[in-house]
Amino acid sequence: MANSSQKKIAHENGKTLLALRKGFIWVNAFYFFYRIIYHWSSFGFGLAISYLLTAGLTIVLYFQINAMGQPRYNSKGELVDAGQDLTQEGLVQYAFDIIYVTWFVHVTSAFWSKMWWFYISIPAYAGWKAWHLAIKPMLARNAAGMAAGAAGSADGSAGAPAGQSKRQAKLEKRAEKGHAVRVQKKM
Structure with missing residues (x-):
């Protein structure tokens, strides 16, 4: 039997997943009716491929988040597992960020097709995070080790x-x- 914190997590996850479903439906319905149907003359093959790829990405991410956050119940209807807390930081939050950026691009590109370039912010942010979390500390550690090794070889002691x-x-x-x-x- 689950305690109250597990029930709260399950309830919050249910609300979050419902909001994602509604958001996906509204954003894609808006893009479809406004950009594809109403402005069909300016909708080309490149925009169709971009839209299908990014909409597909949000579907894949939604199913991944849904699988992680879905509560599990036993045969009596009691909560067994609340699923992963979808409000915690980590990869789940990055998946949410990608979904939100995709929605932003879909809505704004319905008015101005150059907004697809905003999608570059996702790999730019990933590169920035990789630089600050992995590459820069590794380079600083190597530089400090090389400096200590050079100082140690100059006076005969090892650093x-x-x-x-x-x-x-x-x-x-x-x-x-x-x-x-x-x-x-x-x-």
Whole structure:
């Protein structure tokens, strides 16, 4: 039997999934009637392919989110599993962001077809996140390691300051990072 927090998660997930279904229906109905039917003369093959690919992407993401957030009940109708909390940060939120950007592009491109270029914001944001979370720290770590190696080869020790053993330098480096380490200084 699930507790009240699981029931709350299941209820919130149900509301979120319903809102996604309604949003998908309204946005695509608007695009279909306004852009495809009303402005058929300006609707070409390229726009049709772009629309079908991005609408297909939102369908795939919706089914993925639906599978993760769908509550499961036993034969008695009691909640067994509330599913993943769809309000947590992580990949689910990125899926929501892609869906929302797609909806924005569909609605605005119904009026001005150049708005399809806004879709580039998704890989641009992914590149920015990758730079700040993975690439930049890795480059900084490599640069610091190369600088320490060059300093160590210049004075004969392997990166330890003058008058310190390698062990003492290692312990002080850990202490600077915030780990609880006791360092005994020579007197």
